[in-house]
Amino acid sequence: MEAMKLDIKKRLFMLMLLGSLLSFLFLGSSLFYGLYGVWDSFNANKEEATVVVADYNRDFAKEQTQETMDRSVELKSETVSFExxxxxxxxxxxxxxxxxxxxxxxxxxxxxxxxxxxxxxxxxxxxxxxxxxxxxxxxxxxxxxxxxxxxxxxxxxxxxxxxxxxxxxxxxxxxxxxxxxxxxxxxxxxxxxxxxxxxxxxxxxxxxxxxxxxxxxxxxxxxxxxxxxxxxxxxxxxxxxxxxxxxxxxxxxxxxLFIQEEEGKVHESFIINKKGVILLSTVQKSFFPPNKVLKRMRQRFTGYEKVFVDNEEYFLSYAPIDNTDWCMGTLVSKEEVMKDAVTAQHRMVEQMNIFYTSFARIILLMGGLTIVISLVLFSLILYCSAKIATRVSKPVYALMAGADEIAKGNFQYKIQIHTGDELEQLAENFNKMTDALNHYTQEIAYRAKEKSRVEAELSAATNIQISLLPSPLPPRDEFSLAAAMYTAKEVGGDFYDYYLIDEKYLAVTIGDVSDKGVPAALFMAGVKTVIKNNILSAMKKGVTLEAALYYANNQIIDANKENYFVSVFAGILNIETGEFTYVNCGHNPPALMDGEAISYLPSFKTNAVLGVKANWKNTENKIHLKQNSFLFLYTNGVTGALNGNQDFFAKERMEHVLREMGTETAPKEIIKGMNEAVISHIKGTGENVEQSDDITMLVLYYKGCDDMDSEKEIVIPAKVEELPKIVSFITEISRAIDCSERSINQLMLVVEEIFVNIAEYAYKDKEAVAIIKGKLYGKPSEIELKFIDEGVPYNPLEKDDPDIDAALKDREIGGLGIYLVKKKVDNISYERQGKKNILTIRKKMI
The missing domain is CATH 3.30.450.20 (PAS domain)
Structure with a gap:
């Protein structure tokens, strides 16, 4: 410290003064040198610049006139071509x-x-x-x-x-x-x-x-x-x-052929043919193009040449006329071409002289002002440098003293600086730092203890959630099934479930809760249990699946204090027949793969997620799974997976993976391959992107029963006289089973009643066709027949059954036939798909 000759205040003063003077001298000398150079160059090149600018302006005007002539003759030729x-x-x-x-x-x-x-x-x-x-x-x-x-x-x-x-x-x-x-x-x-x-x-x-x-x-x-x-x-x-x-x-x-010229213009035009003969001309003087120009015009070139007409100089522009073998030329006198250029040259000389006079005055004025401003600035520099050095150095000394106290471990010491600038902020940061250091030493121990407790709880929650998932089912010849859930956090809000209701029915469920983490996992566990209990109870009571989901929704709402909701897909498979009844409550539609074809199970637009609105009825659908087809159930974590480029995995990539694996791949391998594809998509961009949503999948591969028969179909005109063909069709299907003559006769009576109604009433005397599809199921055998027509919409099941106990005179006409059909079959249903009436009957053939 003894070796220091100047303290920080003096150093700041000298540094600021020196920097200001150097900047002032550099800028001032550069300014004076620049002004001098400009003035000297200005005087030296004054006349030359005037001539150059004027000539350039003249040439530019000349070029513009020439371009105007070229464009004018092209426009004329286009006009003639149009005419x-x-x-x-x-x-x-x-x-x-x-x-x-x-x-x-x-x-x-x-x-x-x-x-x-x-x-x-x-x-x-x-x-x-x-x-x-x-x-x-x-x-x-x-x-x-x-x-x-x-x-x-x-x-x-x-x-x-x-x-x-x-x-x-x-x-x-x-x-x-x-x-x-x-x-x-x-x-x-x-x-x-x-x-x-x-x-x-x-x-x-x-x-x-x-x-x-x-x-x-x-x-x-x-x-x-x-x-x-x-x-x-x-x-x-x-x-x-x-x-x-x-x-x-x-x-x-x-x-x-010729358009009228603008007023005041003396352009003269002519047209020649490929022989070089002038066809039309508005040229007043005796003129014929020179051989060189004539040759180029006959060859259909576009050009610009200087020519002489009666010893006067003209400019000739020419261009071919499209869709003809003609060429058009336009003559303009040199005087007209150069008129605007000469006028522009004279105006530019006048403007340059005015500019030179004004510029000289500006140079002199700037020189005088520079000298005056320089003297004033020098005085201000001296005064401001001293003031700033004093202001800056004072809080610096205070900071030095505070730093010494903090270095000694005195975290209670507070630095008091009120400059209103960065130094005051620095002092406040020093004070905050001492408070933080004191608090941090206490927080480290607490956080270490808390982290250990949270990790233990999350591990336990993960194990609990895994234990809630269903165990693998015993192997079955009719189907195989696999499912998996990959959570985005330690615990997730997705779930799946599957269980055998009895030897004939298999239930599958998949769902996605509207949140992630422990609360969502707890809500998921309750939802899964409620849905399973209601499905099992419904099957025992003979209640529909849609009713089971109706009661489950109300129970979920009653216990839903956190206002969660959950999308659910639930289905029940008839293992013997392949009939799959399902309800989609706002969930992703499962993919159905049959060979190379992939489709999605349709659902009703009115269906909604569970946990939102009480007493909401979600409608069920039914399909028949073919042999060797499979269902792929998934949550939004599959199609909604995002990578670093904000690109979704989407259905297209999912379908590509399913087709690559095919229906012969085991369900477990399909799930494994799909998960690898999704994770590869998320991390494929090379960025540090993590999985943001739970990924849950369930694959149901339906092999079918050995005694399942393929569906047969007949398409015939909707005429009563075609009835024998239908009888032969039903007889052929019935040959594959051992059933009583009574069952066949009852079936034929039902078929005749339904087909005759279609033939006589569906198309209102119009010629059309009817389609009958037949299929056998299980043992004892059960036959399913579908009657399809595109006639007027008509649901025979809406008509009330007739009062057969009433006297004949008191009975209403009609309705007895469909009543007979209902009594002779085990199940009958109607649906309207697009323009088609579809009446389905099922009857046990015993």
Whole structure:
């Protein structure tokens, strides 16, 4: 300590002062150097920068104009392409209409149009014209009829006339249906004029030859029409039953192809074909593209070239027209192209000069302000450094003294610092640390003792829970069964149960309590016991399974102080017949695997979990398990298992594991494989992810009895006369068993009553089919028959039994047949599945 020349206060002062000065000098020198460099560079490059920026702005404006020209000619070519396609579609439409008239004349009336030979006809109406050759030959009745049929096209020609100069249909037989679109007052139709009335023959026109040689619409070259107007014709043939019957088409003016230019623009456009001939042009001056440009346009390139027209410089943009062999070009004068660029250059020079003047003023102002601010800051640095050093050093001394006391073991010492900053927080932490150290020494011993007690209790609870699970059943030939529970904590809320009610019935149960840990395990134990007691009691009293779950639910609610609930699936298997009766109380539907097919046991949407609502009735279902099929019961810990990527194990993975193992795998191995797959899914991402829910599974593999017979089926028309086939079907099934003639006769009487009702009433005189399925069970043999139809919904069991003791005159009509059926069978039930009525009877054949 004696070697120290400066205490902490002085050191802080010197450190802060030195740091501030160095920062100030560095920033100040950098600022002045930067200002000087900017000013020097500014003066040196002022003129050059102005020229460069102005030239760049001019070039940029020029490029933008060129791109605009390219886009403009492309848009024009697209517009022309669209118009060309529209014209072709109109011509196709006209051809299809005329061809349909000639091919189906029976669908059209005969019409008569004005004849050009009758003198001057007005415009705006369709008329017929005969060639000189046809006039000399004469018109046969057959040809006259054809002309009157084709005259039906007049309305369509008038519709198309709104868009074209002329519309025409020229027959190879020499007549022409013509429509002049002009309806001006005093206008005379072209072919009715004296100079064309007796001389015009469409078959000698160039467009007629082009149309006859094409199967699709084709455009002619530009030509001068008989009225002296430059036009282009679009033509194609039309057909009758013998082939080409003539050529039809429309005459187009340039306005059909060129769009109007924007106001103020002097763009001039032209179109050339693949031969290099200019078809249409709006160019006012004498112009033809140079050979180099012409070649590229004929080859359908898109480009941009500088050309001269009458010694004036122009820019030519060109682009091909889709769906044609044409190309469009647009001319723009150099003056127009450069106008915007030059204007932009002048404006940029003016703005740069204004900027230079303002920049010089800013540089001078910043230099002066920097000097003034530097002096003020230096003074503040000296003052603040001294104040801060004093403020910081004082609590540090207090902390040093407190640390010495704590190091001596004085945990009662408290450091008093009130700076309102981190130092005060540090002092409070010192004080908390002393309290914590004092408390911690006492807590260590207590926690060690408590941990040992809790571990002992959890171990005991685990052993108790395991002891509550059922023991393995004695081996049976008809089925095999395995179950397992893997808890997420030491004890869990899942459970399973299985037990033989007697030699004929097996009960299985699986459930999932709405919580985990010891409380859930205790609740689970009570639920398991209540459900088992009610099922056993119900079977002894002949009560249904759904009733047993009804009473169990009420008992659970009465004892449920913690407001838990539990999802439960309970089922009873008839070992001899394979009939499986079950109730699903809000649980995951078990998977039923028969060969490669996997399905899920259906349940009612109204069924709910136990422990929530008193007097709630959950409805039971029944299925028949086939031989060598198995049920896979599981809790949400299987399908709901999450890995580190928040990806569920889900039903798809569960089904994949079941299919890989198949129905020949032992139930115990299926459970083992499924658990390994679920755990691998949870930990497969490589992250430290733990099992979050109990995993419980139960597998019931039903082998069936040796005397079980396969189900047979017959599908026949629902007609009374088909009854002998059903009798033969029942007789064939009955041959496999030894039964009395009396039982067979009673069965045949029941079958006849049920089938006749289906045939006469189910379909209301409509032809349809009925399905009868038959199957034998056990010893003594019992036959089950299912009658299935898709007729009107009808439950015969809803009808009250007739009063057979009443006099005949007092009895209601009907009901005696189904009453007879009920008396002659041991069990009868009805259900409506979708559109099907299903009536099931069972009768012991003794």
């Amino acid at each position: 060309v396609n529209a014209i072709k579609e109109d011509v196709k439409y006209l051809s299809n209409e005329v061809s349909e008239i000639l091919k189906s004349p029976q669908n059209y009336e005969l019409k008569k149009l004005p004849n050009a030979a009758d003198g001057n006809l007005p415009g705006g109406i369709p008329y017929v014209h005969f060639s000189p050759e046809l006039k000399s030959q004469g018109i046969t009745p057959e040809l006259e009829k054809e002309i009157q049929l084709v005259s039906n096209i007049g309305e369509q020609m008038q519709s198309l006339g709104l868009y074209y100069v002329n519309v025409f249909v020229a027959s190879k037989n020499g007549y022409t249906i013509y429509y002049d679109t002009s309806d001006e007052k005093g206008y005379v139709a072209i072919l009715s004029r004296e100079e064309w009335r007796d001389t015009y023959d469409a078959r000698k026109r160039g467009w007629y030859t082009e149309g006859m040689n094409s199967q699709e619409p084709v455009f002619s070259d530009v030509y001068t029409s008989i009225t002296g107007v430059k036009i282009i014709s679009c033509v194609m043939p039309y057909f009758d039953q013998n082939g080409i019957a003539g050529v039809l088409g429309v005459d187009c003016s340039p306005k059909n």
